[in-house]
Amino acid sequence: MADLVNLTIDGKAVAVPKGTLIVDAAKTIQNDIPVFCYHPKLKPVGMCRMCLVEIGTPKMDPATRQVVKDDKGVVVIAWQPKLNTACTTPVSEGMAVRTQTTVVSDAREDVLEFLLTSHPLDCPICDKGGECPLQNLTLEHGPGNSRFEYENKQHNAKHVPLGDLIYLDRERCIQCSRCIRFQDDIADDHVLQFHERGRHMEIITLSEPGFDSYFSGNTSDICPVGALTTADFRFKARPWELGSSPSVCNHCAVGCNTTLNTRLDTKTGINEIKRVMPRQNEQVNEIWLCDKGRFVHHYTRAGDRLQKPLIRQNGQLVETTWERALDLVSSKLLGASSVAAVIGDRIANEDAHLLTKLVNSNAKGETRLSPALPASYADLARDYGVGVGFDMKQLGKGDVIVVVNGDVEEQAPVWFLRLRQAVVDRGAKLIVSNHRGTKLHRYAAHIARYEQGMAAQWAAQTDDAALSTEELTKARNVLFVFGDEKLDAVSARGLAQILVGKLVAAGQIGKPNSGLLPLYPHGNTQGVFDIVAGTRHSGNPGVLSVDVAWLVGVGDTSDAPKARFSVVSELFMTALASVADVVLPALSFAEREGTYTSGDRRVQRFYRALPAVGQAKPDWWAVQEVARRMGFVWNFASPAQIFTDLAANVSYYSGLGYEVLAKTESQWPPVGRDDLYYGGTGYENDGGIGVRYASNPSVISAPTLPKMITSMSDLKGPARKLYQTGELIKRSDVMQTHIE
């Protein structure tokens, strides 16, 4: 912390880094200066005038340019004649700030009375009521009543759909522009704007369709009033009635920390997710979520969730008891000469571990990752991945970020936000190489193109000066973000290998912020790979031919082995479930606990938020029950115990455990506490910020391809879009018009 500046706030000394704004400096000593327009993640504008304080600086003698001191030797403070905004004024050496004087409290009361003259005061029916900065600050600082005549209130439209996900209540809006600035400064989707002026000023959307952004839900979190509500949550529940459980989003490799807000639904009588909120993790998602992570949760309470085990009788799947289903599966496994487990990349580490353990007990047991293609390069991504101390927030001037063959906004939206800030706000150099345009191209200092599917060939042959060993050696850090779009297994692995080669050549191995960062399809691709990457994991599951196959959370029909007998653990009657011999109803991530490993190898816990649906059980439970029937003496009572076993068996995870993963640390800016006006309604992290396990860079072997690659020759990475259709997203009503 070089360049500390000393100042006093209400007489209390505080030292903060140069450039800190008064409002943030005060926050570090728990002095809550109220704000509406200011947000610690956005650039200050000083519009709402709520944060007015008295500011003074040491009095200077104009003749001597020396600080003036009184007879007691105390520095005389020259107070500014007017109040000034704490949110736009940076601290300076010797500055004095007064936040508790009558002038200041009068100003706060005045500004609140002004704001409330136009506000509808419809708190009793407002979704924000209970967690509303305007409500809270009015109670704390506002006048007891208003002298403004109620009938003079201006009435505006109350249900304006900005897009189909976000509604605007024009009466409640206090014109703070947080939403506009989020879209401009963070998302870089310039779709919101002020229209008209004065008392008629209002938020409009300029895009067609309206509010066209993957990040629109965040504006509802940071809106300091109930003006922006999500189509999903509006009029669904009062905030204080909601239960909240820490969770982790599993839709992409980022692993955003979330909080699941749940409540009994008055109509159906069942407990359901009312909204998904960001849970602060400054090293993962900060306080943001993409709209997919926020709005796709409806599948957890979809009417067609599987509720009971099914077995095939006379060609039909019929409901049965767990006893019968488990007996049948265990007897088939006992008699099987060859067994395969195919594990989807949204399955928790614990379930993957237990199933792998069971299947590997068979001499001819095979476990595979689904989708399979990432297995061709996930070992490189793990061993040459970013360092343990990796933090995108530290990327900036001097760093080189190379995005090869990936569309970060579509495939890891929150990484897009954070990489963009590293480039645009902090000056990292971005090189983008792709066969098509992506949003990141906007910020690239350098762009390279190649034919579709030719990423590896391009990387091998490029004589681009920006990617020369010399340039990469000079860089402070080098981050390679890459994807497998339109690549076959040979090319995908080839690409990763070439990137590793460049890291090694440039001496960029072993630094926290240098390494590979893969754009995996889902939230636990790395985790499942780490577990199945034992002895017999390699290759494409679709080419296997076995006696018994057990498929857990597998979406792609081409990932199903040819099997005499197949078991499918699923949430829904998917294409694969409908042709299975046994279908086991599984629990969704919201109904159980477990861990996921994100694309940057951060192992994170998610917690149970909802009760089970019907007789559905977690996969690990079903696996253990089958194992017991097969004679294994397994007594895992919870995912925590399974994780301990996992950590003992998978070397990368050694030392990790549920307690370590549940650790939190204080984060900046503070969110989710009483001072909601400051950071928004996102949640404080009380579930653990997770731990990134260490990579294992060793001398790179000769670029021979692992044998498994040959079995993967048919595979080609899809061009994944954020809203592409799937079993989960298609069950979310609010997302319907967005599905591609």
Place this chain on the structure above:
Amino acid sequence: MEKHILLRDLDVPNIRDLAVYSQHEGYAAWKKAVTGMKPDEVITVVKDSGLRGRGGAGFPAGVKWSFIPKDVFPKYVTVNCDESEPGTFKDHHLIRHNPHQVIEGTALCAYAIGANVAYIYCRGEFREPAYELQKAIDDAYAAGLLGKNLFGSNYSLDIYVHLGAGAYICGEESALLESLEGKIGQPRLKPPFPAVSGLYSKPTVINNVETLANVPPIVLNGSAWYKQWGTEKSPGVKLFSVCGHVKNPGNYELPLGKYSIQELLEMAGGSMTGRPIKAVLPAGSSSPIIPASNFHAKLDYEAMAAIGSVLGSCSWIFMDDSVDMVWAARKMIRFFKHESCGKCTPCREGTHWALSVYDKLLSGKGTIEDVNLIGEVNKQIIGKCFCPLGEFATSSMTFTLKHFKQDYVDFIDQKKGGSDVYLKELARDHHLHELHSGVVSVNGIKVH
């Protein structure tokens, strides 16, 4: 004045034409500067002349120019021709009747700071004069006075005229820049100041039309020549737009500090109605009103400050004793409510609220409590706004209450509210309000 320096159209017929202007030392300063002076020498002469900004704030022009960094490119000159203060019509006069002097002044400023592009930002309502100004610029291009490699040097200059969309706030320099960049007209946070980060985030000088019109004669004749007029702190001549209840409204060019308000009134022929003049607004609706008892004050920045008012944009609105200050204050508040950009809370909500109380007074439902409320609301706005506009809005309330409290008391006691005239005025304003905020459809939803 024997001979005008700015209003030269009054001495020389058709000086608006390039040929006539050229015959009368037109563009002589420009040629002198580009062919014989270093940019810094131009800044020095303007600095030495003591020329202060004529837009209202009175900041020394040469000092402002000297803030522009030498090593950042490009840089810009922006001419503030937004002239939106009620009662001001001096810039309008200049660009219409003596446009080449404005163009020449703009060019000199650009040369002095090393800018190759200048924009003249005209308020939206100046459609016609802006076209005339453009014609003058076209003539200057045709005569080789603007464009590339001027007078055989390697200095080039382009001047563009830009029409705003009609907003008072765009006279504020940073809002003007926003508007010029195509954004919504709202003031910017300062610092950074335009000299560091102005138009398109580049160093920018913003000067008023009148300020720049002073520059050609200063460059041509030297700073000492200019200083023969005015006071030590306020040298030179100034345009005074005079209107209201006077016989001869119009623009008057006077040396600063020489005449008093009373003398200005007499120059304008005195009261039009024969009734005694009650007060004057020295700089339109944004300025502290001056009661007749202070008409002895001299016309310069310091003397005006001494009587608690400002010289500002010099738009003198004289009012005779038939004017009810409650009505006048309401008019002004309505103006500011309409013109508030909406960026900051006190101005947006405060003007809206204050107007609603004034409307109550005019409708005849007001009480003395409402008069007190106006004072309270006014105090709530003062000192809390983002930009000066919000503070300007309070002047009408502060100073009518200070100097003419009796008007308010009489208004209530004598039940002046609710008269046919006032009710009609309210009805008309209400109708206009509806028109302005007409129902439009956004995303298929009807909104107001």
